Structure formats: structure tokens, C-alpha cells
Amino acid sequence: MITLDNVHKAFGTNHVLQGVNLHVAKGTSMVIIGGSGTGKSVAIKSVLGLVTPDAGTITVDGTDVTQTDRDAFLARFGMLFQGAALFDSLPVWQNVAFRLLRGSLAKPRTEARDIAIEKLRRVGLTPDVADRLPAELSGGMQKRVGLARAIAADPEIIFFDEPTTGLDPIMAGVINDLIREIVREMGATTMTITHDMSSVRTIADHVAMLHAGKIRWTGPVSEMDSAGDPYLDQFIHGRATGPIEAVR
Numbered sequence: 001m002i003t004l005d006n007v008h009k010a011f012g013t014n015h016v017l018q019g020v021n022l023h024v025a026k027g028t029s030m031v032i033i034g035g036s037g038t039g040k041s042v043a044i045k046s047v048l049g050l051v052t053p054d055a056g057t058i059t060v061d062g063t064d065v066t067q068t069d070r071d072a073f074l075a076r077f078g079m080l081f082q083g084a085a086l087f088d089s090l091p092v093w094q095n096v097a098f099r100l101l102r103g104s105l106a107k108p109r110t111e112a113r114d115i116a117i118e119k120l121r122r123v124g125l126t127p128d129v130a131d132r133l134p135a136e137l138s139g140g141m142q143k144r145v146g147l148a149r150a151i152a153a154d155p156e157i158i159f160f161d162e163p164t165t166g167l168d169p170i171m172a173g174v175i176n177d178l179i180r181e182i183v184r185e186m187g188a189t190t191m192t193i194t195h196d197m198s199s200v201r202t203i204a205d206h207v208a209m210l211h212a213g214k215i216r217w218t219g220p221v222s223e224m225d226s227a228g229d230p231y232l233d234q235f236i237h238g239r240a241t242g243p244i245e246a247v248r
Contacts, residue, residue, distance in 0.1 A: 001026040001157065001189040002047060007056035009042055016042050017053070018213030024191060024206075026061075029183055031192045031200050031221075033235060034210035035244060040193045043210065044159055047191070048077065060157070071104055078155035078188075080179075082162040084146035086134040093130035096120060096148045105153055119148040123178055140171040147175070151182060158183070160192040164199050176202035197236055200224075209235065211244065 002024040009017040016039040024030040032040050045051040047058055049065045058065045065073070086095045096116035100107050107115070117127050123144040134142055143163070150158055163179060164172035176199050183190050183203075192203055200207060201221065208218040209232050217229045224236060234242030 001061055002030075002191065003057075003059045004043065004047070005057045005059075007043070007046060007053045007058060009039070009046060009051060009053050015213055017046070019056070020210070020213070020215055022208055022215055022218065024189060026189050027187050028205045029180075029190045029192065029203055030206050030208060031194060031204035032208050032210055033194065033197075033200060034216075035235070036195075038210045039213055040210055041161070044161070044191060044193060048159075049073070075099075075103075075105060075153070076156045078150035078153065078158040080143075080146050080150040080158070080160045080163055082165050084134075084139075084142040086142055086145060086149075088134055091131050091133060092120070092137070092145050093117065095134065095145055096130075096152050098149060099153050115152060116148070119152050120145070122151070122182065123148045124174075139166055140168075140174070143167060143171075143175055144178070147178060147182070151186065154186065156188060158186075158188050158190045160190065160194070160203075162194055162196075163192065163203075164194065164196045169198075172196065172198065173202075179203055197238075200236075 004020050004022040007017050007020040020043060032043065034040055042051055046053050047065060093113050093116040096119055097112040099105055100112040100115060101109065117130050120129055125141065125144055137145065160179060164175055167175060180203055194200060204221040206218065207221050207224050209216045211231050217227055217232045219227060230243050234244050
């Protein structure tokens with residue numbers, strides 16, 4: 001479904017992606033791990049066409065991302081942003097139905113509201129939440145609203161950017177389980193960026209480690225612990241010593 005072939009991207013003298021090769025099969029969950037500033041977000045932005053690679057190609061379902069109708073292309077995606085990124089001035093249901101109220105996917109407001117309430121139910125929130133403002137919700141509830149928004153239009157592909165950031169371990173576990181359940185139900189193809197190894201073990205079918213602008217290791221999550229790669233081993237066990245130098 002998603003292929004990055006020898007993708008390079010630099011910002012001035014900062015060479016962020018230096019020949020990234022990655023294949024994400026249809027209906028599978030790929031989790032990208034790696035230290036801060038290694039290019040994980042740039043890789044996802046490149047797939048979405050928000051960043052244009054300097055070299056290499058990116059295809060989604062066989063089509064070059066630079067050669068597509070933007071509206072139709074982006075309609076295939078859903079996204080859960082880090083920190084939920086809700087619109088403070090809109091009630092919860094309008095946040096969830098944001099895409100359904102605009103553009104080619106626009107539906108009547110009553111229908112969009114009904115869909116939003118159903119998606120809220122799917123992430124464990126009751127209908128009375130629909131008319132609240134985001135500021136009235138806890139961090140965990142806001143993250144659930146963000147997840148409901150990501151799946152509101154039943155997208156083929158969903159991106160998760162640090163889905164458990166800022167959550168306590170129990171709520172993080174709830175969000176991880178919800179993501180896994182929903183992805184399986186929908187049959188969606190997903191890419192996740194995370195530093196949370198519990199998320200990796202819950203969400204991932206496959207894992208890719210990005211380091212120094214390249215994919216250092218990729219494989220099934222079941223093989224991650226026995227891979228024998230020193231960079232991967234240091235990262236997944238959070239060791240201060242090893243080939244990855246900690247910035248002090």
C-alpha cells in the first residue's frame with residue numbers, strides 16, 4: 001500500500017532522510033521508532049505530500065504521491081495527531097465530524113452529527129460528550145476524541161503520531177488497545193510514530209527503526225527482541241550506552 005524507495009530530504013545542510021526504503025503492506029500496522037530528530041515525522045509528511053523529497057519516490061497503492069489529485073488523495077487518510085490537536089472553539093462532535101462537514105465528503109449536519117456520536121461511542125465516549133468543548137475534557141478523553149476524528153470518514157490509511165504522549169500508563173494502555181481493535185475492524189493500513197515501546201508491542205505488525213536518515217532495521221514485531229542489531233537493542237531497552245550517542 002505504501003512504498004518509500006530511496007527517499008532523500010534535506011533542509012539546508014541538515015540531511016534528514018538519506019535513502020529511506022520502506023514497504024507497508026495493505027491492511028498491516030507499521031510502527032516507526034527512532035530517536036528524536038531522526039526524521040520520523042518528515043517521512044510521514046513526505047507520504048502525505050506535505051514535504052517534497054529531494055530524491056526518490058513514494059507511492060500509495062501504486063500511485064506516485066506527487067502525481068495525484070490532492071483532495072481525492074488526502075480523503076483516503078485519517079490522522080491522530082500528537083496531543084490530539086482539537087479545535088478549541090468547536091464542540092466535540094464538530095471536531096470529530098470536521099472532514100464530514102467540508103469538501104467532497106460533506107454530509108448534512110444531522111447526518112454528520114450522528115456519525116460523530118457513533119464514532120465517539122466506538123472509542124468509549126458517551127453521547128453527552130458531543131456538545132462539550134475540548135477544554136472540558138481530560139487528556140485521555142481528548143485523545144479518544146482525536147481517535148474518533150481519525151476514523152470518522154472510514155479511511156483506508158491512518159497515521160498515528162505519538163498516540164500515547166502525555167497519558168498515564170493505564171490510559172496509554174487503553175488507547176493502544178483501542179487503536180489495535182479499531183484497525184483490525186476497519187482493515188486499514190496504518191503507520192505509527194512512537195517512542196513508547198508498550199505501544200509498539202501492542203499496535204505493530206511490523207517495526208522499522210529509523211536512524212541517521214536510513215532504516216536501520218525492519219521486520220515483524222515478534223522478531224524485534226532477537227534481531228541482534230545493536231542500535232535497535234539499545235533503543236528498545238532504553239540504554240544510555242551503546243552505538244547511539246545521547247545528546248547531553
